[in-house]
Amino acid sequence: MDKYDDTILVTGGSGFLGSHVVDALIAQGRFRVVAVSRNPTRYCNQEAQYMPCDITNHNEVAAIIEQIKPIAIIHTATPGPFAPEFLHRKDHAATKNLVQIATQFSSVRAFVYTGSAEAMKNVSGARGKPLSETEAILHTPSTAPSGYAHAKSASDALVLQANDVSLATATLRLPAVYGPRETKDSGIATNFMSLANTFATRIQLGNNEVVLDWVYVENAAHAHVLAVNTLLQPQRCADGEAYFVTDGAPVKLWDFVRSVWTASGDENCNSIKKVIIPWWVVLALAATIEVLFRIFTLDRKSPPLTRLHVRYVKDGAWFSIGKARECLGYEPLVSTSEGIERTVAWLKHA
Template sequence: MAPLLGTVLVTGGGGFLGSHIVDALAADPECAQVVATYRQERPGQHTNPLTTYHVCDVTDRDQIVALLEDVNPDIIVHTIMPGAFAPPEAQYHVNYVSTKQLLLVARDHPTVRALVYVSSAEAVGLASGLNTKPETEEDSVLCTLETGSNPYARTKGAADALVLASNSPERPSKADFKGHLLTTVIRFPGIYGPRDSMISERFYSMANTLGTRIQLGPNKAWHSWVYIESAVYGVVLATKALLEGQHKDGHLTVDGEAFFITDEKPIKFWDFASRFWKAAGDRAWTGETRPKVVIIPLWFLWFNLMLMAWAYNIFTLGYKEPGFIWRNFEYMRKGCWYSSDKANKRLGYSPVCDTDEGISRTVQWYQRNWSPNHKKSE
């Protein structure tokens, strides 16, 4: 019997999440072959010896068509994104336009059966603040190209909606899958874990510095987090469920559906940070008593950020956006608490480990591989 998943193409297979998905699929006996893309080769980039890599610009339709003709994948796991703070034009072309054309090309290809889209919890916008219960998929309202607090949220929300609308389960009577495409969307909150250059590396690098005793704003809103292995597990479960049609327990099909994948138990932002610092051996946080923390009010931060943004806009003639901007702190202030109940029931998902264990595993990896000059020995 042929492996269930056949050949899987992972776009963005050199990225943080994409590379972990590649590793998991390459080790899965249900997967016959893994092919991954990245835009360009980088020194020290993580690769899997059981995977074939192609340099491909997903914003170039001709390159995507040529790649699919060469690979003939059964499934596409689409993970590529320019990053939450990339320029608006990059957000639009990579998140939205490239996803739109990939869907069209995939549905027109005879071997492609399914596409799993890696979205973001931010695609449904941030909570109104001081959240009191987890948001569900049914309660969520996707951002559009016209609504949403920033370009990342708008383009991810619009792409998320495109993927769900592109689900077409009716298979043609002919032998190939042209015109047939099963789709599902996985939405993640903040992902942390080994090889993470955003959340994990930044927290780890702050250990034993004065930064661990400074808090920006209050610590009241709840945040969902997800450890990288749990995130990958959710993607693999969704991919298999798409092809199985329905769970062995008789659960409803998952095509045309979206799922939140989290560690399940939310943790306030600064509590998560302090747990990370404690695990990393920060002297202030490993003592018997909690250290004194300087809390900087958000109104003071907002005032200074507005001055910085005004000056930056003048000196760059408005062509660049400062990296240190107010919306960076909206996530901390408002929170983002999402329910994984739907994934539990429909995909059979449960976290690989709890958040404390995920933080511990992450810190152990950084202790083995990280150095201040960002050279990693993998």
């Protein structure tokens, strides 16, 4: 007989964040965990069950949910912010599909969605205090500056609107996520680490005045587990809400980057003379790269540098985790400095 009474379904369960969510659920020991992705072969936990699935395919998803009868879905599967726009459209369609199916099966009582800070249009790291959920304004189709921002804001709103008496929903809005199992294509620490001990450490894009929030991947996974546990409680005290989840202490961009370089063994990155390139030059360069990629890849690939992401680091981002602390019981498990050390140690042996 199965030692678990209930099942949780995790989408993207062998991906960067999703695999950590699976591990955190398994460590809790309460639920049977079923993870789905297109090709679930990486970072598989031997105590979880893995099933291949295209989550944009209604029939595939419905068949799996009918078979395993999960009481909750944690939807982490998403293309990264640098993915081509057509993938973001598919991502929103997949979220819409999942929500629709979740409302049709009575076994599903909770739905947790991995949202993004880039879904907000009033993000700033120059504020006098962190942005709260009550102050945050989601992008609309007319204000979203990218396919990623559009998909994440539309999906965020969709999930919260689906909350009702039979399905408790919540969105976790994450800033830049870093940590072990980062992908080499879009990993934050991975890309910074590759520049350690090179001439690139002499170059600084823009000033270093505003703060940015970050979230270590295990902190983000911990928040997902807390959210699903809270939504499944009879009191229904936290459903239909969005929550910012971060490391709890913002760090300026170049302080974060140089911490990665230092942990990577670059002893000179903080003392060498720096060439500071103004933000207006960086934005112009990003615009040029966007045009070239649009022409030569027919929009099938995203450029490594875009104006959206330049503006994000230029303007900064600072979020309050007070609501997550109060309603979900969230506290970061790992500080940013320790998270950087752990990430670099993992990358050195990856």
